[in-house]
Amino acid sequence: MFTEELLRQCCVSFSVIMPRVSELSLDVRCKAEGFWSAAEVWIKKPHVVNKRLCGVKESEYEAVCSEDLGSCLARLTGTHGHELSELFPFIHVYTVDSGIKAEESWCVGVRTIIPKVEPNCNGNVYKEVIVKDLIGQAVTFLPIEETREGHVNLKKSNIYKIQLEENTDECVLRLHALSPDQWFSDGVAYPKLSWLTAELLPKLARWAIENKSSEFKSTLSLIPVEKYSVLYQQLKNKYKEMVKVWPEVTDPEKFVFEDVAIATYLLVLWAEERAEKGVTSRQSFVDLGCGNGLLVHILNNEGHPGKGIDVRKRKIWDLYGPNTHLEEKAITPSASFLFPETDWLIGNHSDELTPWIPVIAARSSYSCRYFVLPCCFFDFCGKYQRRHCKKTQYREYIDFISEVSGACGFQTDEDCLRIPSTKRVCLIGRSRSYEEPEGELAEARRTDYIRGRQVSYTSFTNVTQKDHSRHNHHGDGQEIPEPGSEWGSGFQPREKTETVRNCAALPRDLVDGVVLKVARALLELTAEAGEEGKNSSWKDTNNWHAGGSLSIREVAELLDQSTLQTLKKECGGLQTLLKNSHQVFRVEGGRVHIRDWRNGGPVRVNSKPKSQTSGALKTRLCWFHTHHPHGCPLSTEDCLFAHGEDDLRPSTRPLKKLRS
Secondary structure, three states: OOOHHHHHHHHHOHHHHOOOEEEEEEEEOOOHHHHHHHHHHHHHOHHHOOOOEEEEEEOOOEEEOHHHHHHHHHHHHOOOHHHHHHHHHHHOOOOOOOOOOHHHOEEEEEEEEEEOOOOOOOOOEEEEEEEEEOOOOEEEEEEEEEOOOOOEEEOHHHOEEEEEEEOOOOEEEEEEEEOHHHOOOOOOOOOOHHHHHHHHHHHHHHHHHHOOOOOOOOEOOOOOHHHHHHHHHHHHHHHOOHHHHOOOOOOHHHHHHHHHHHHHHHHHHHHHHHHHHOOOOOOOEEEEOOOOOHHHHHHHHOOOOEEEEEOOOOOOHHHHOOOOOEEEOOOOOOHHHOOOOOOEEEEEOOHHHOOHHHHHHHHHOOOOEEEEEOOOOEEOOEEOOOOOOOOOHHHHHHHHHHHHHHHOOEEEEEEEOOOOOOOOEEEEEEEEOOOHHHHHHHHHHHHHHHHHHHHHHHHHHHHHHHHHHOOOOOOOOOOOOOOOOOOOOOOOOOOOOOOOOOOOOOOHHHHHHHHHHHHHHHHOEOOOOHHHOEOOOHHHOOOOOOOOEEEHHHHHOOOOHHHHHHHHOOOOHHHHHHHHOOOOEEEEOOEEEEOOOOOOOOOEEOOEEHHHOOOOOOOOEOHHHHHOOOOOOOOOOOOOOEOOHHHOOOOOOOOOOOOO
16 A cells, blocks of 8 residues: 555655656646646546547546555556556655545546547557646546457556646646656557647646636537447548539638548437447438438438438439439428438528427327427527527527427437537437327427527517617508418528629729729828828839738728628628639738739649640739839739730629629
C-alpha cells in the first residue's frame, strides 16, 4: 500500500529517482473550476483538438483514497513494485489544507482512444489511464496498449501531466512530460510532444479562462463511437466519387460528406436498435423534404427500404439509378401524408416541415419513430417567433421541437452529430410516453397542443402586423383555424420553383451603386493608416492607390436602411454582394479591401492566362479603368476586362433574368 507518508518521501527524493522531466507553463487567469472544465474537454472530446481522432470511449471513474491508489494503478496498468513506485513522484502533487477529504482526493478511469483511420497496430487497442489529483489540481495520462489476449503494456515513454498551480497573485498551467528524450509519437494515439505544448496547452489555457459549458450534449452520445468511426470511413471511401460528379450549385465537399455522416449515424443507430430488439430485418424509412436525395441514395444502397419526397426534383436525382426511390411531390401535413407501414420518418434540414414530423410520425402508427435535424426556424404555420431572450435562438428552437415531440407522446432523445454545419443537433423519438390503448387520449392532447400553437401564432402575427400597418381590425395575419378543421391548417409549403437569393438577381443599378459607394470609401483611407486616418494627397500622386480596409459592419454603416433591407433578404446579404464583386473587392477575415490585380497576376485557366482562353475574352468593362482615379493598374494587354467600349467583346453566355 502507498500511504501519504510514503508519497511525501517520494516527493522529497524527487531529484534522485525521477527520470528527466520536461515542463512547459502558461500564465492563465482562471480558477480551479475553469481548469477542470478545460481538462474534461480534452479527456472526453480529444477529437476537437486532435483531428486524427474520432473520439474516446470512457469507463466509469472510481474515487480512491491514497492508500488504494497504488493497487488501483497496478490493476489498470499492469505494473508492479519498483516500476509503479517510480511513477508516484510524477503523478502526485501534495497540497495541505485543501478542504478535500482523503478518500475523495483521487479519481481514476480509463478511456479507449478511437482513431479516425484504423492504424496498423496488430490488433492492439490504445487506452489511457486517467488519474485526477483533486487536491493537487492535476491530471496524469498513462498510455497503455491492450493486446487481443488482454495483456496490458504501459507506455512509460509517453506519460504526461497537466497541472494548475495557484499562487497568491497568479495561476500557472503546466504540462509535464516524463522522459521526453524517449518520447514516441505516431501523431494519432501518441501525439508529438511539440504538438502537446504548441497546440494543446494554449487551447486548454483558453478553455480554462472561458470556462464555458456547452448548452448541447457531446457528439454521438447515443451510439457507439467506435462503430461510427469504422463505418464512416467505409462509407466516405465508397461515396467520395459523388464529389466529382456533383451537378448542383451547392458545395459538393460539404453536402456529400455531411450526408455520409448523417447516414452513418442512422445506420449505426438502427443497427443498435435491431440488436436490442433481436430482429434482423432492416428498418424502412421516408425522408420528408429530401432535397438532393443523397441520404436516401446511401440508405437504399445500404439495404434499407425507403424513399425520399421533395417538392422539387434536383439534377442529381437522375444520377442515382433505379434503386434510389425519390418522389417529386408537395408535402402538406394531413391525413394524405401518413405512413402507417414505415418504421422511421426523417427530417434532414426539413425547414417548414420540421415541427410537423413528430406529429406525422405519431399519427402514422404507434410504432413509427422519427429523426429530425432542425435547421431553419419554423412553427406549425409560419416562421418561429422567439419567446425566451435568455437562450440562444438555436437552443430555444431545439427546445421547441422537443416540446412538440413530448406533446405528441414521444420520449425524446437529443444528440449532436459530427457534420460540417453549425446546426448539428438532432432529436430522436424512439418510444412513446403512453401505452398503445391510450391512443385516443394522446391524440386529443396532440390536437389541443397544435391548435393552441396555431391560435397563439396567428394572434401574435396579427398583433405585430396591426402595430405596423393598422389596415383593419383583424390585421393581415392568417385566420384562426376552427376546431375540427384540417390539421395542417395555416401550413405554407415552399414554392416549387426555388427563388434565387444569392444577390445575383439584384437590380444592376443597386449593385453598381453599392460597389461605387464602398470603393470610394475605401479609396479615401490610406493604405498605411487604414481606418484610422485619411490621405489628402494620394489623388495628386502617380502611384496607383489601393486604399485601406473596412470591416463588414463599417461598410454596412455606409448604406441606407432601404438598401440594407433589400440585401438582408438575400442569402449572405452584404458580404455575398461584396464577394460577388470580386473584380473590385477582396474580402478576407471579415474585412473588405480594394483588389490589386498586380498582386497574384491574372486568373489562369488550365495554366494559361484567362485573357488567352477562348470564350472568356474581355466581355465586361474594367471597373478600375472606368472608376478608379488612377485607372487600371494593369495594361490593356494584361487585364482580363475591357479598357473601354472599343476593347469590349460580345459575351457567349446566355443572359440572366434580373428582378425589376
